[in-house]
Amino acid sequence: MAGKEFKCGYRSADIEAIDRMPHEECKKLLAGLSKGIAHPVRIQIVNILANKPDEDRCMCGDIVNVLPLAQSSVSQHLKVLKETGWIHGEIQGPSVCYCLVGDIVDYYRRLLTRVILTDRKEVQASTAEAVAGIGKGHASENSV
Numbered sequence: 001m002a003g004k005e006f007k008c009g010y011r012s013a014d015i016e017a018i019d020r021m022p023h024e025e026c027k028k029l030l031a032g033l034s035k036g037i038a039h040p041v042r043i044q045i046v047n048i049l050a051n052k053p054d055e056d057r058c059m060c061g062d063i064v065n066v067l068p069l070a071q072s073s074v075s076q077h078l079k080v081l082k083e084t085g086w087i088h089g090e091i092q093g094p095s096v097c098y099c100l101v102g103d104i105v106d107y108y109r110r111l112l113t114r115v116i117l118t119d120r121k122e123v124q125a126s127t128a129e130a131v132a133g134i135g136k137g138h139a140s141e142n143s144v
Helices: 015-020 023-036 040-050 062-066 071-083 104-143
Strands: 087-092 095-100
Touching (some): 071 087
Antiparallel strands (some): 087 095
């Protein structure tokens, strides 16, 4: 697209907000973002956009040229990525310019870490309670 400059308004994910969110909200956000990259083509699109230099971080028709798919298929994948929060797009004349949401990969990684660590602690606590309960149950059986 020589001679044309496509710029999307910069949007960024709020990584610090994750620590203030209720755990269930983190799980819902993680599930939504995971849905977004639940197809190899969408992972490839995210990878393409993530590896663009900052000054050239938005793509328009170029995405279709990079992938071995019909334009309609690429458009459907872009729609899912947009709906799930991975990318945003702006109309630039006859084209739509797509950009990766700033820090979205780090945001996803932080959500995943928070959910897994919190769930691991909850599972460990539940397991410890269950083991303690079993131990008490055996002690009372032995004393009868």
